Every structure is written in structure tokens, then in C-alpha cells.
Amino acid sequence: MRPEVTGANDLGAVADSMPIDHVLLLLKRPAALESAFESYEGELTDRRSANYHHWLTPDEIGDRFGPAVPDLEIVGDWLALYGLRVNAVYPSRMVVDFSGTAGQIRAAFRTEIHAYAVDGVPHVANSSDPAIPAALIPVVEGIVSLHDFKPRPLYKPRVEFTAGSGVSVTHPVTPPDLATIYNLTPLFKAGITGKGETITVVEGSDVYSSEDWTSFRSAFGLSEYTSGSFKQIHPSPRTGATNCFAPGVIDGWDEESILDAEYASASAPGAAIEVASCASTNATNGNLIALMNVVNASGKLPEVISVSYGDCEASNGAAANAAIRWVYAQAAAEGISVFAATGDGGAAFCDVGASVATDGIGVNAYASTENNVGVGGTDFSDVFSNDSSLYWNKTNTASGGSAKSYIPEAPWNDSCANPLIAAWYGFGKTFGVSGFCFQDFTRFGAFQTTTAGSGGPSGCASGAPEVRSEVDGGCRGWAKPAWQSVVGNPNDGVRDLPDLALFAADGVWGHYFLYCDSNLADSDGAPCKSGEVARWSQGGGTSFAAPIMAGIQALVSQKWGREGNPNPVYYKMAEVQFETKALVNACESGKGAETASACLFHDVTFGASTVNCEGTADCYGYVLSTNASSFQPAYPAHTGWDFASGLGSVNAYNLVMSKGW
Helix, strand or coil: CCCCCCHHHEEEECCCCCEEEEEEEEECCCHHHHHHHHHHHHHHCCCCCCCCCCCCCHHHHHHHHCCCHHHHHHHHHHHHHCCCEEEEECCCCCEEEEEEEHHHHHHHHCCCEEEEEECCEEEEEECCCCCCCHHHCCCEEEECCCECCCCEECCEECCCCCCCCCCCCCCCECHHHHHHHCCCHHHHHCCCCCCCCEEEEEECCCCCCHHHHHHHHHHCCCCCCCCCEEEEECCCCCCCCCCCCCCCCCCCCHHHHHHHHHHHHHHCCCCEEEEEECCCCCCCCHHHHHHHHHHCCCCCCCCEEEECEECEHHHHCHHHHHHHHHHHHHHHHCCCEEEEECCCECCEHHHCCCCCECCCCECECCCCCCCCEEEEEEEECCCCCCCHHHCECCCCCCCCCCECCCCCEEECECCCCCHHHHHHCCCCCCCCCCCHHHCCCCCCHHHCCCCECCCEECCCCEECCCCCCCCCCCEECCECCCCCCCCCCCCCCECEECCEEEECCCCCCCCCEEECCCCCCCCCCCCCCCCCHHHCEEEECHHHHHHHHHHHHHHHHHHHCCCCCCHHHHHHHHHHHHCCHHHHCCCEHHHHHHCCCCCCEEECCCCECCCEECCCCCEECCEEECCCCCCCECCECCCCCECCCECCEECHHHHHHCCCC
């Protein structure tokens, strides 16, 4: 059940005749087959194995590791008993798409479908947890969802912070700046541009205009990479009735679609960019339908997928969390690298978009599996250090770039709990009655926000919370993968986020992204006029960082071939760097342009991702804390891996050219 399903929001049961379309039933393998599949996945990235890089097709996954055909028939027969219609069984044999009516759902799964009004918006959802016969438990994981609540896009429109002695100088970030800061330029000069590679960005809306992508590339000097291309697709399942219909342009969501396409192209200008989108049904969100259909397609599969949407683990539900984990696992087995934005709510992702955290520590379900790369967010710290002139030219190049070199980074954090912001305004601490987060915010109200790059431990991937969206005793996180044992990472037994982080800020220190979104109905839509780039759409969010990192991985794929889940390689490379004494300090992000030329990762070591809070859930002195009785901020940056920035940001040239692949 969704946390929004409450008596106060309930408008009563819908009519029994109401169609409930394209419900996804997630199946499961026998334990022995699940163990065999996980072992095979480990071998795919193990150079010592005969199965190294021996990627599978969707059909091979189904034939070798899927539930037995008789089990599928039993499930199909049981659904048919209640009049439910099977639309498709995916080639992996792990997902069944079916449709029916609210009355048939109630009879089969012992739950009613009700209408709800949440903040004035109408919804439909199951009013209780669905149930299945005990005899089906060995083969059925659960219904992925029976509601029309959707994950949220993770971009943030630019906010102008003008309070008090706020930042007045701005340095917006463009593709040429990224190429300089993260050392992409020598790769492009060497012909490593993503040519021949496909990056699929999974979306909930069509783009407003494909011309925006063309205008973006033209303005920032990317048009010269003529192999780069753009396509809007609505992927259908291989068999049966289609469940993917064009969602059309959804105001406020289409900007996510176009910025993902543009910034994937910014770091891989020679790659083919596909925007894969499907309309949501009243039972299943379109993003997940598109994702399922892409990884189960026939023919050539994309090398890289980027996902910039999210829902907190505790709200998403155990079956939906399992479905995300499974579809990413399938992608990895097929050689597809999946990059997911960790989100924009600091360590309090369940309160993303709120002015204050009340639900405690939580993470994004779309980024918390071991089968994807979770991409967090940083900001540049040059303004705080009062040395911007070292890193930015006063004028732009013809292609719109002004960055001089790599720029020191800190965790992206707009909140009063950010120790850098507190210090900027003259406060020695963030928490307690004398701290910045307890002040009269007549002047500083903009910093009452949970907006920050997200990270934290997986806490509610399975089980169910006892209190709304809080991670509590009924929850369990995804287990820690063996490869996530690295300097700085805690021995907490669960999957931790993020893995990497790139610039994602929305303007708190005067840095934000420029992009082309000509839909004036969007909150930050603007005409994309040539010569007026500074007036284009402006924003931030980890939804930029994920497609940028996906593009960098496409460069790896061009150089070395498909990698599937690249995390085992990232962490192995990072372990070498973190354990090489000469590089520990030399690769610290604060050195800026003076970081060692051998660094693969820029280690972000100061600042924090913790946000302001109230209540008793992981809150101490109005600041998010891992201990409610003493201040242990969630979370500070430090040497090595940390919850604020993962392994840090990347030197793309060194990463792509590393022989560690």
C-alpha cells in the first residue's frame, strides 16, 4: 500500500467494471536457479572466468534461469480463473503483464481498488495489501503495483539565493565546461565520442520538441560530432498486446526528458540517444513499462541506460523494489550499464521536495540496487573559498565554455544543515538552539529545504514500514555487494549510495546547468534563441549527473566494449587509488587544478549532505543525524568513500583509458 492511502484521502471503492490495465506480476525462480543466476552475474565481470563478458539475450536468460514453463502455465490458468487476461509473458519469464477489472482484481487478490484525493489530485490505488494463494508463493514474488502514483523526476529548477550576503557571481555550467572540468576533451580529440554506442534515457513523457536537442548541440559545439543522433521511441513488448503507448508531452515532465537527452549527449556527443517513454496506466507507471520493454527487446540492446526518477524505498513497496532490482539485474546480464540518479533530498530522500525532513534517513528505490550505478551530486566550492578567478575565465569561448580546469567540489547541499552555508553566514555550527538551522529564517528562509545530493544506506527494500515512509523495524535493505568493500565504506551489511557523484547544483553557490527546453508551459521553459544561451532554461539535480555519467560509460564501451554493471571495476580501481599513499592526498578534490594527473577519482573530503529536520526520526538539534541522542550528521564527506559523494567525481580520460577494464 502507498503511504498516501489513508482514511482522510479515501473517496471510496471504484466501480467493479473499472478497467485495471497492464498490471505487472513479478515471478521468482527456485532458490537454486537464483543462486546460479547470481553466480553467473559475478562471473561476467571476473576476468578469470570462462563466462567473462559472455552476455546473455533476454531469451537465454529465460531459458537458462527463468521459472519453468509449467509454473508459468499454472500462474496463467489461475489468473484466467478470475477472468483476468494475460497480455504478455516477458522473454525472461520473470514478468507477466495482465489486465482485468477492479472487481476481478478484488476477487483474485482480496483487495479493493479505491479512489483517493491527495493534495487535490485524484488517484486510484489498492486499499489493502494484495494476497495470493499459498500454493503460488514458490513462483510469485508479488504484484509490482496496483495504483497510479508515479516516481518523480529528479531535476531542480534554478533557485536564486539572494538572502543576506548571498552569492552574486554566477558561473553556469555548459557542455564545454564539463569537458574541461572532468577531462573529456582529450577523449573527444582522440575520436572517443560514443560513436556506435546507444544510450537510452528512460522517461515518463515525450520531449516537447526534438529541435531542442539539435539547438543545444549547435549552441555548445557538439554538432561537429555527426554520428550523434536523437530518437524518441515507445518500446513495445515482444509478444502480445502492447502496453506502451505514447504519453505525449506532460508539462513539467518533458523537461526531464529533454535535459537527460541533452546531457547524455554532452558527455558522449557521438552516441545515439534514445528517449524511451510509455504512458502510465492506472496500475503501473510508464517509466517501469518502458524499462522492462527496453531490456526485453530483440536485436541490438543499448549499451547504457540512464534513469533520473525516484521514489523512496519505504513508499515504493517490496514488490516494486524487487521489480526494479530484477530489471536492472537482467540489464547487467545483457551487458547494459544502468545509471540511476540517487536523488535530491540529501539522506532524507523520502522527504525530497519538502522544506524539512520528518521521515528520517531513506534512499531512492530506483538507485539502491546492487545492479545499477547510483550517481549523486556535488557543487563547486570555488565561491566559498573565494578563488573563482582561478577556475573561470571572464569571457566564454565560441562554444560557450569558461572553465579553466578541474574545480574543487563539495557535496551539493542547499540546506541550512550544510556547514559551508552556515559558515558563510557566520555560524559556527548547524545544529542545536544556537545553530544555523534554529535561526529566525526571515532572512534565510531559502535554506529551509531538503534539497541536496542524496545518499545513504538501503533500509527498506523489503518488508514494510510500520510508520508511513519511515525506515523502521519492519524494513530490510538490500544486502551489501562484495565489491562495495572499500576504504571509507562502513561495515553495515547493506547496499550504500552513492557510487559516484558529479556536479548537480541548482545555484546555491552560483553554479547551475544551462539547457534547452522551449516548452514555455514548463516552470523553467524558455525560448532557445541563438545568441541568448544565458537566458535558456536553468537548473540542477542528480538527474543531470546520471546521464552525464552514462555518457562517460558509453565512451568506455566504445573503447573496451560492453561492461554490464561497471561498479565492480569502479570499486577495484578506487581501492587501488585509495590504498596508494602517494595518491591519497594528491587526489583530494580541494587541490583543484593541482590534483595528480594519475587520479581516476576526485576524492571529495569536506562539506556534508545532511539536511534540516524536525520530529524524532533520525533528528537531533534540527539536523538529520544517525543518532537521535547526539549529533552524528547524516552525512559528512571524508577521505575515501562516503555517503555524501561515494567514490567522488571522475577524471573521465583516466577512467576511460584505464587498463583496469
